[in-house]
Amino acid sequence: MSNNVIETAAERRREVLAALSSATGTEDAVRTLSHLLSVSADEAREVLRAPLEAFAGGSASTKASSESAGGFALHPFRDSEEHRSLFHSRSSDASSATGGEWDESRTEQERREGLSRIESESAMWFVAVDTARDAHVGLVFGEQVDDGDVDVAIWIRPEERKRGYGLSSLKESRRELAAFFPGKNVIIRAPLAGK
Template sequence: MSSNVIEAAAGRRQEIFAAISSATGTDDAVKAVSHLLAVSADEAREVLRAPLESFVGATSEQPDASSPSSFALHPFRDSDEHNALYKARSTDASSATGGTWDESRTEQERREGLKRIDSESAMWFVAVDGARGTQVGLVFGEQVDDGDVDVAIWIHPEERKKGYGLLSLKESRRELAAFFPGKHVIVRAPMAGDK
């Protein structure tokens, strides 16, 4: 892929991240990126596969001064509050689950995720707007076979279009780079059936 496409995507990263975060699946994300950058579908897919570092710079990058200082990612815990948020995501038709998970499937996936967290092959976070004391979404960091880390973000439907997706990407990059040093952090558009 031409470095010009990555540079163009990096220059419009807020729009790119917003499109990825609100995409209903891979095809939707490809179309959105292709339209935003006026590139082919193949080039858009390459943008989606590029490491997050290609878009947000080195780890020494200073936080955006306009970002709410009260926004934070908290580790996902086996608690009633966090479990309720996970259940909300499992029934959201626009999430990677397609909204089709029943209570049994949701509980099974949650328990398997907690096992991966315990084995340090995954990190899950709850996105929190501290100023409002509100949990606004979830971030899933999963180490894949080649060692890279896939990142998926789900923002509660009532909290979308407020910048939480971009804030979650920025914060998760910092957190996951510390937890999985030397690994590429890759944002992938969700597909139905994913964790």
């Protein structure tokens, strides 16, 4: 994404946030930002996908230092072997929403369907990362439901629990999802037991 777009959004952050708060959905937010910032629809979508701090006044260097200082970050879920393996770990965990009952076929089907929803912008999944160790410690699932609200589920690897990753995932994902799904309620429906 062009730094100029981010700089423009940062300079006009009050207008940007006001426009996003009154948007009726993602496409309306894209149109509004595109018009407001005089950028293409694709650039407007990139602004929406950026962390809130990126276009609300924080610089890239500030963001990098806050990540390393906190030792935690959320990265977008990708169609990669590493992320696939993490998703399969979650699906076989008896304490997860799956009850550990998904077989290989069901897990792959759910992963592919999730990637399709991400592509169509009706979902946003993240990998929770301990940046100090470069360790993938969990997953965050943000799914838009029929009424437009966004359901959030958080899963942390059993061996990584009780270290604050669940709470960190909750805080970071709320920021990310609020920017990606402007004007929608972000609802945590899954328990955060063992965070």
